[in-house]
Amino acid sequence: xxxxxxxxxxxxxxxxxxxxxxxxxxxxxxxxxxxxxxxxxxxxxxxxxxxxxxxxxxxxxxxxxxxxxxxxxxxxxxxxxxxxxxxxxxxxxxxxxxxxxxxxxxxxxxxxxxxxxxxxxxxxxxxxxxxxxxxxxxxxxxxxxxxxxxxxxxxxxxxxxxxxxxxxxxxxxxxxxxxxxxxxxxxxxxxxxxxxxxxxxxxxxxxxxxxxxxxxxxxxxxxxxxx
Numbered sequence: 001x002x003x004x005x006x007x008x009x010x011x012x013x014x015x016x017x018x019x020x021x022x023x024x025x026x027x028x029x030x031x032x033x034x035x036x037x038x039x040x041x042x043x044x045x046x047x048x049x050x051x052x053x054x055x056x057x058x059x060x061x062x063x064x065x066x067x068x069x070x071x072x073x074x075x076x077x078x079x080x081x082x083x084x085x086x087x088x089x090x091x092x093x094x095x096x097x098x099x100x101x102x103x104x105x106x107x108x109x110x111x112x113x114x115x116x117x118x119x120x121x122x123x124x125x126x127x128x129x130x131x132x133x134x135x136x137x138x139x140x141x142x143x144x145x146x147x148x149x150x151x152x153x154x155x156x157x158x159x160x161x162x163x164x165x166x167x168x169x170x171x172x173x174x175x176x177x178x179x180x181x182x183x184x185x186x187x188x189x190x191x192x193x194x195x196x197x198x199x200x201x202x203x204x205x206x207x208x209x210x211x212x213x214x215x216x217x218x219x220x221x222x223x224x225x226x227x
Contacts, residue, residue: 001120002017003081006033007184008201010085012201013084014037016208016209025071027052029055037049052070056107075123077124078126081117082135084135086108086135089149097149102148105150106149109150132161134157135176136175137151140155140157165221172218172220174222174224175223176211177225180227181203181226182200204226
């Protein structure tokens with residue numbers, strides 16, 4: 001399963017995993033975008049994916065269970081989970097940060113990942129080669145002025161990964177930091193930046209393949225940089 005699979009890194013990761021033989025569950029909030037990725041995977045000749053529409057900002061607990069039940073009914077297990085979906089929020093000093101925006105970013109970037117992981121863990125534990133990959137950031141390791149809730153949420157993501165990795169002997173759990181990549185989120189954070197100077201999502205896929213594939217067996221509790 002890839003969250004935030006409708007565009008950017010999530011869409012590229014889903015297509016890349018499919019090209020390497022994975023049957024991918026595409027999870028996102030926009031049906032039309034997910035359908036476009038679905039079609040691209042089929043055109044690439046990959047295994048037929050499935051689509052799960054879920055808006056983390058609005059989802060209730062039952063909605064996460066519905067996703068888990070759909071995966072169980074279709075496949076009986078889940079071999080891998082890439083937590084890619086996330087919100088940037090606003091770049092603002094803490095003193096002026098909007099509390100509603102803060103709560104939304106923390107919910108989507110941290111709480112939703114916890115709830116989805118918890119709902120899917122029984123299926124993940126049925127896999128003989130289970131792996132969970134969270135998406136981190138450089139500002140989730142060293143705080144940076146004005147990055148507000150996004151930075152704090154990524155610190156929390158690192159902590160969730162480490163805690164889960166320490167708890168689970170039969171699932172490898174790691175973080176990946178994509179770095180400066182040509183995405184809509186990067187453009188929102190750095191509107192004056194020349195996008196041609198940045199790597200594309202396709203350029204950074206090897207670390208994703210490593211962590212979600214069999215080569216990373218025995219590696220858990222680690223945070224990786226793509227660049």
